[in-house]
Amino acid sequence: MEHPENSEAYKGLVVNKGIEQPSSVNPYLKRKPKKRLLSAAEFVEGIVKGDITILSQAVTLVESVKPDHQVIAQEVIEKCLPYSGDSIRIGISGVPGAGKSTSIDVFGLHVLEKGGKLAVLAIDPSSERSKGSILGDKTRMEQLAVHPNSFIRPSPSAGSLGGVARKTRETIILCEAAGFNKIFVETVGVGQSEIAVHSMVDFFLLIQLAGTGDELQGIKRGIMEMADGIVINKADGDNLERAKLAATQFRNALHLFPLPDSGWAPKVMTYSGFYNIGVKEVWDMVYEYIDFVKDNGYFEYRRNEQSKFWMYESINEQLRDSFYNNPQVEALLREREQQVLQGNLTSFVAAKSLLDTYFEDLKK
């Protein structure tokens, strides 16, 4: 609009009309209204239909830290529960460099040859720091990434291991409700996360490398004993003999351990992910195990134990959170710890004084 001062007709005093103020609202938002969050029922309907977009959105909701998102997420998970469970869940672990991504790519394709759908999830509590070292780069699973029947989802971003593990466990439920009947849960063989993965899968597969021992140093103590199967990767070319030797060593070592509760003696095999050698044999073993534990009742027993475990784990974690995040406790904790370290207070008396502080504060 032309300013009145510029008008030919009027030369006198004017009161400026003012310029049009820019909108304080982003105009693009007007044209593209914020997508309405689906209702829990709509999520469930979409998931059960196998709608991958809705499944992805639901998983994002599960991973969200917003309380209102969590309310819907929990409702969705609960309504998906009756549709879940009909799957085999495989934990896959191995140190960085063991060739996990390549292996999961060929393992996944092999598993999908039989039909069905495969979800590949991950647990890596360090994923924020390492910017998605696990599954962050889908291109490392070239073939699975473009397969119509696969769903690949990186680890929920960092938080406590308990929190990350819970989200992955809940994502398993959603994936199963969406018809995914094979679940891979990947983790990196360097810590506590193996225990979490072990507590949510039916079979725990440990990928190892042949080596003089140095390569094995990356595997934390106790992990080998959780494995239902140990597979030595890169059993090809010049490395074949070394891989076979490593397999023998692992077999001998496993003989020193007692039989696991499943009654299944863990097997050791060699394969090559890169050259796709021995992959069928590895999976024949996994299927043999599943048949074995379904026959002897351990499969169902273990799933029940896992559900209970997660309930108690969740309780214990939240009890600890409530205590250690209590401001009164936080203010006193380091002091008490120092007194214990300096030998001025017994561990028990220090603990008791902190607990008294906590319970008194809760009553307020």
Next chain:
Amino acid sequence: MEHPENSEAYKGLVVNKGIEQPSSVNPYLKRKPKKRLLSAAEFVEGIVKGDITILSQAVTLVESVKPDHQVIAQEVIEKCLPYSGDSIRIGISGVPGAGKSTSIDVFGLHVLEKGGKLAVLAIDPSSERSKGSILGDKTRMEQLAVHPNSFIRPSPSAGSLGGVARKTRETIILCEAAGFNKIFVETVGVGQSEIAVHSMVDFFLLIQLAGTGDELQGIKRGIMEMADGIVINKADGDNLERAKLAATQFRNALHLFPLPDSGWAPKVMTYSGFYNIGVKEVWDMVYEYIDFVKDNGYFEYRRNEQSKFWMYESINEQLRDSFYNNPQVEALLREREQQVLQGNLTSFVAAKSLLDTYFEDLKK
């Protein structure tokens, strides 16, 4: 006294004189009045002087479940803390039948040859049921039992593992304050108690037997990986070759594990407790380890970590006790667990509902 009716002299009606009623109070109690409980200061004075009777009484107090006993016990422990710590603490584990008692007998005598004083304690949370399977029968340690510089104390009687372990840990403090500079903590190689023992000792010795594998089935998974030394007992006579073979197998197996945080590669040796062969070599290894970790700082680091561990362990255990013993929680727990098992409730929602109940009840 002859009954009057049987008397020759008198034939008529008689009123029985009546017999003397037994006292309703135990007469011995009158002569031996109940011993006055020592004050905390008197306990500490006696302990620091090395008075074994007073030490024993203090340990009994530590083991007592009476609240007023616990108050004194905690004061005694706290006052003994500055006198404690100057010792080496050795955990000794092995399945029943491995010859632990005989071994501890000869190990103890060997250790005492260097001078000093030895306390042999135990952790066996099942001790009430099995009526003191561990150390219950001191005669199994014939020589130590009568040695003037040894103090043998069976496992505190049954309770939660955490409770039993805490009492043993507190007993270590009292023993050290009484001048015991070598502490053995025995446990049976079949469960969680190894982890507790491992968290209160400087060196963890695992006694094994040569065998085809069947004998090894008694050792729970994960225990082998805690050992700083594995010693094969009964390496004598016909069994010598088998023991040597077993040692080789264990050595190979241990190579597959990463080096522990101590930087010490666990050693495997053979010996015969019964024939007292190789006992010196076993203890040379233990002393070598102690020198090694004192040099590299791990000894002190680990003791500090253990003190912190016990503070946090004590906190977590009491948090759990408070929750699971809450009547409102107890009334609801099975129901929620069943709902989880039947797939009607997610583990997380079940946990949350129980926690809400608990925290609401605490506020009352």
